[in-house]
Amino acid sequence: MQSLPDDVIWSSNYSRDMARILTSSRSIRSRQIIGLISILGPCTTRNMTEYVLEKSNIYEYKPIQKKDLKNMQSVFKGRLKDRIDNSSNKTYPGLINEGYIVEIQNEKVKQGPKHTLSLKGCLFACGLNFSNKETVQFIKNSAMNHLFFHFLYKTYEKTSLGFIKEIFLNPILDLIKRKRIDLDDDIYLNFGIIADTIGMTLYKKRSSLLKKQAYMSENREFEQIETLRKLIIYDYNPREDWYQSIVDLYYKGNARDFYEEYSEGNFEMSLFHKVMYQLLHAYHEAVPEPIPIRSGFRLPHSTAWKEKKNMKRK
Template identity: 25%
Template sequence: MTRIRFYSRTSQVDEPILWDNEFPYGTVPIFIGKKAKNAMDLLASLELCGASTTTDIARYAIESHYSKGEIDGMGIHFLKRREHYYWNHIWGYVKNRRAKNGMKYHGLIKEEYVKKVDSLTENVHVYAPTLKGHLASLGYKFKDDELIKFIKNASRNSLYFAFLNHIMEKISLDFIKEIFLFPVKHMIRYQRIRFDDDYRLNFDLIASATAIRIERAIRLSWDEIYRHMPASSRIRMKANRVLLKQIDVLMQNTWFDLHANSKWLGHLIELYYPTEEQRVFYERHSDPSDKNLIYKVMREIHLAYYNGYEEKIPNKYTQKFPLPIRRNRKKTNKRSGKKHALKLKLTKYHFD
C-alpha cells in the first residue's frame, strides 16, 4: 500500500499496486523501495497503452482502476500529481537534494527499461518500453485482453514479441500462454530470471524454458495418443491431438537457420513489419540484442521439435519461407534489366 494524496495533505488514501505481479522482492531493482509501487504501475501502464506521454500514462492508470465519479471526487490535481510521480521515475529525479535523506527515484531511462521515442509534436516527450522493460513485464498478472494489448504493443520494437504476436494470430492466446509465458513466469517466480545483473543473461533461460515445454508436450502427447496409455481418456487424447497440431503450426512459422545472416534477418523484419513506417520504428527503437533473443528462441524451438519426435535435426527450416514483401519499385526494362537487378540484389537486405 502507498499513501496517495488527492488535493490536500488531509485528503489521502492507501492505494494498492494497480497490477498484480509475480516478482519476488529484489528480482527487479526498480521495484525496490518506498516508491516501487509507482514504478510498477508506470511500467504496466506504458506496456498496455503503448508509446505515450506521461499524461497519457497517468490517465490510463487512473481510468483503469477508478470510476468517473471517483476521479471527479479526487480533484483536478490528482492526475497532475500522478503524472509528476511518473516523470520523476522515468528521469530519476532526486527529491530534496540538499537533505541527507533525500528521496531518489530510479531512472527508468537510465536503467534501460524505458526510452524516449520520436514525437510528431515539438517539445512533447513520448516514451516506450525497451526490450528489458518488455521482459520484466512478463511477470505481471495481466488479464487476457490486457495480455493481447501488451504483446501487440511490445511487438512494435521487438522481433521476439512480434514473433509471439504472429503465432498468437495463427493459433491462439492460450497457446502462447501455455508454451511461452507460463514457463517464463515460473522462472521469474522462483528467481531464475532476474534483472539485477545484465538482463541479456536471461535470453538462454527464456529460450530453454519454451523448448522444454514443447519437447515435453510432444513426448507426453505422443505416448498418450499412439501408445494408448490406459490412463488416457478420450477428452485428454483429443486435447493432445490439438496440441500437437498447434505445435506443428508453430514449427511452420519458426524460421531457424544455423547460418543466419543479414539476409535472414531482413526476411524476418519484412515478414513482421510489412510497412515502411513499421520498419523505421523498429530500426530506431529496438534493442540491438533483440536479434540475438529471437535467434536463440527459434533455435531452441527447432531443436526441441525434432528432439521430441526423435528425428534428425536439419540445419535450417524445411518449410517455404513467405515471399518478401513487394516494394513499390519501378519495373525494369530489358535493356537495363541486368544492371538494375544486380543493384537491387546488393541493397535489398542492407540493415544498419
C-alpha cells in the same frame, strides 16, 4: 496515494529483491508505469495519468480534477529517471536509467515525450497480472519494436493465448521468480536461458502428447504445436540478408521505421535466433527424430537484396 482499483495497479508475484526498481515503497508506481505502457503502447505520462484516473473509483461519477492530473503526472515523471531524496540522500532508480523504458525522441508532443518498453521492460511485464485482453494488447504493443514479441503475436493469431502463455510467457515468469533471470544485469546475458527454457517447455509438451498417444490431427494441442512448427524461422547457415529479410517480413512502412529506431538492433536477432533454434530442436527431439539444418518456413529475400540483384542485371 490515489485510491485506485486493482486492475490499474497490476499486482505481481515478484519479491522486492528481484530488481532495484522493486526495492522501495515506490515500486508500485514502477509496476504501474510498465503496465500502462504495456497495454497503451507508446504513450506520454499524461496519457498514463488520464487512463489511471478514468479507472479510479473517485471519478466514477464526477469529472477529473486538473490538480489531480498534474499531481499524478508529476509522480509518473519522477519514476522515469533516477531521483535523489534530499531528506535521506537515498537514490531511487528510474525506469529509463535502469533500462526498462525508452523515450521516443522524435514524438514529443505538448504533454511531453512518449515512451515505449525495452526488451527488459517487456520481460518484466510478463510477470504482471494482466487480464487476458490486456495480455494480448501487451504482446501486440511489444511486437512494434521487438522481433521475439512479433513472433509471439503472429503465433497467437494462429493458435491461442493459452498456448502462448504455456510455451512462452509462463516459463519466462518462472525464470524471473526463481531469479534465474537477473533483471539488474545486462538483459542479453539472459537470452540463452530464456530460449533453453522455452524449448524445454515445448519438448515436454510434445513428448507428453506422444506418450499419451494423443498426438493426432484432431487434437487441439497437436494442431497448435504443428502451427508453431510452421512459423519457426531458422537456418543453421543463414544467408547474408537473413536478418533484414525477417525484419522486412514482419514490418512494413512506418512500422518498419519505428522498429529500426526503437528496437535493440543485434540483440533482437540474438534472442530471436536462440528461441528459433531451441523450438526447432525441441519439436524434433521429442520424437526423437533427425533435426533438420533449417526450418520449413520459406523466408523471402530482403528488399535490399532484391534491389542489389536487379542493379547487377542492368
